[in-house]
Every structure is written in structure tokens, then in C-alpha cells.
Amino acid sequence: MIQNNIRKVLGKHKVIPVVSFDHVNDVEATINLLISKGINCIEITLRNEFAFDCIKAAKLLNKPDFHVGIGTVVSVAQIERATALNVDFMVSPGINAGLAPAFEKSGIAFIPGVATPSEIILGKQLGWNTFKFFPANLFGGIKALKTYSNVFPDIQFCPTGGISEETHQDYLELPNVISVGGSWLI
Numbered sequence: 326m327i328q329n330n331i332r333k334v335l336g337k338h339k340v341i342p343v344v345s346f347d348h349v350n351d352v353e354a355t356i357n358l359l360i361s362k363g364i365n366c367i368e369i370t371l372r373n374e375f376a377f378d379c380i381k382a383a384k385l386l387n388k389p390d391f392h393v394g395i396g397t398v399v400s401v402a403q404i405e406r407a408t409a410l411n412v413d414f415m416v417s418p419g420i421n422a423g424l425a426p427a428f429e430k431s432g433i434a435f436i437p438g439v440a441t442p443s444e445i446i447l448g449k450q451l452g453w454n455t456f457k458f459f460p461a462n463l464f465g466g467i468k469a470l471k472t473y474s475n476v477f478p479d480i481q482f483c484p485t486g487g488i489s490e491e492t493h494q495d496y497l498e499l500p501n502v503i504s505v506g507g508s509w510l511i
Contacts, residue, residue, distance in 0.1 A: 331434040331455050334413060334414045335483055336503060337366075337392070338364070339497055339504050340505055340506070340507070341483065341485075341505070342359060342368065342508070342511055343370060343507055343510075344508065345369075346373075346376070347373070352386070355367070356386060356391065359510070360388065364510065365390055365392065366391065366413075367391075367392075367394065368396040368416055371396065371403060380393060380395055380410055384411065393412055394412055394414040394416060395414075395415050395416065396415075396418075397416070398435075399419070399421075399424075401427040404428060405431075407433065408433060412433060413434070414434045414436070415433055416438070416457055416506075417436070417437045417438055418457070420437040420438060420439050420447055421437075424437075436457050438458075440464040442473075444456075445473065445480060454479055455483070456483070458484040459486045460487060461485060461496070463486065466484070466487070466492075470482060470496070470499050470501060474500060477501075481501055483502070484496050484506070485507060
């Protein structure tokens with residue numbers, strides 16, 4: 326299953342920089358900065374009209390071993406555009422059974438967002454076992470993930486939302502956290 330491949334991507338990157346660019350000209354300098362810090366991935370969010378141009382620019386840099394992901398994916402059209410750009414991974418802020426066939430068909434590793442037990446159960450019913458826990462700071466953070474570890478021992482999470490330089494290591498110490506995402510890295 327393609328979704329399981331997301332663990333291969335996340336397992337290589339304990340921290341995922343989540344970036345919303347204001348201009349395409351900022352992409353190369355940002356990626357070079359990340360690489361200089363030993364960070365070899367980026368999640369570029371779809372939060373403005375420049376996003377797809379920035380993703381294309383990042384992919385055209387053709388940096389070896391650097392993974393370019395797309396975040397805030399909420400529609401089939403976005404999945405199709407991400408597929409055409411050959412991104413390395415896709416991230417959605419939520420989970421939706423209607424998007425599941427498009428994610429699976431894309432052939433690209435993806436991670437849907439969850440916050441509640443019901444959403445985790447929906448994901449499990451779709452055959453998925455790795456989720457973005459979002460927004461972590463609003464849905465119980467570390468305490469919630471400790472509980473989810475007991476209730477869903479086969480599930481791994483990448484928490485984002487309110488994770489900071491000061492707190493990210495506390496999240497990474499949890500057995501059910503594969504990586505963390507955040508904007509503090511830029």
C-alpha cells in the first residue's frame with residue numbers, strides 16, 4: 326500500500342519544515358539553508374497562489390536526497406497537480422474518504438491529518454496506519470498521543486501545529502511519533 330511508504334519518508338526526517346512561501350524567488354535560498362542545517366526535506370503548503378510555482382521551483386532544483394512535499398492538500402485537483410509535479414509526499418490537514426482513491430491512485434506517499442479517535446478509526450478502515458496529528462497543540466498534544474499509543478498501538482503519528490523548537494524533542498521521545506512538523510525551522 327502506498328500510504329505505508331510515508332513511513333519510509335518520515336523515518337528519514339525526524340523534523341519536517343512546514344513552509345508557506347511569499348514568493349518563488351525564496352525557494353532556492355530556503356532549501357539551501359535547510360540543507361546547510363542537515364535538513365533534507367520540506368513541506369510546502371498550499372496556503373497562497375504561489376504554492377504550486379514554489380513546489381515546481383523546488384523540484385527543478387533537483388537536489389539529491391532532498392524530499393519535496395506538498396501540504397494542506399484538500400482536493401482531488403490538488404492531488405492531481407501534485408502528481409504531475411512528482412512531489413515526494415503529500416500531507417492533508419484532515420482525513421476524507423472521498424479523497425482516499427485519489428491519494429492511492431497517485432502513487433505518491435501521503436499522510437492524512439487526524440485529531441480524534443473517530444478519525445483514526447476511519448483511517449484504519451481505509452487501511453492506513455500513519456497520520457498527521459493536527460493541530461497537536463489544540464487536541465491534547467503529548468497527553469493525547471500517549472493515550473493514542475495505548476488505544477492504537479499500531480498507529481504512528483507526525484504531530485504538527487504548535488510544535489516548537491522547545492517542545493519537538495518531547496514529542497519525538499514518544500514511541501508512536503515517527504517525526505514532527507513545524508514552521509519554527511525557517
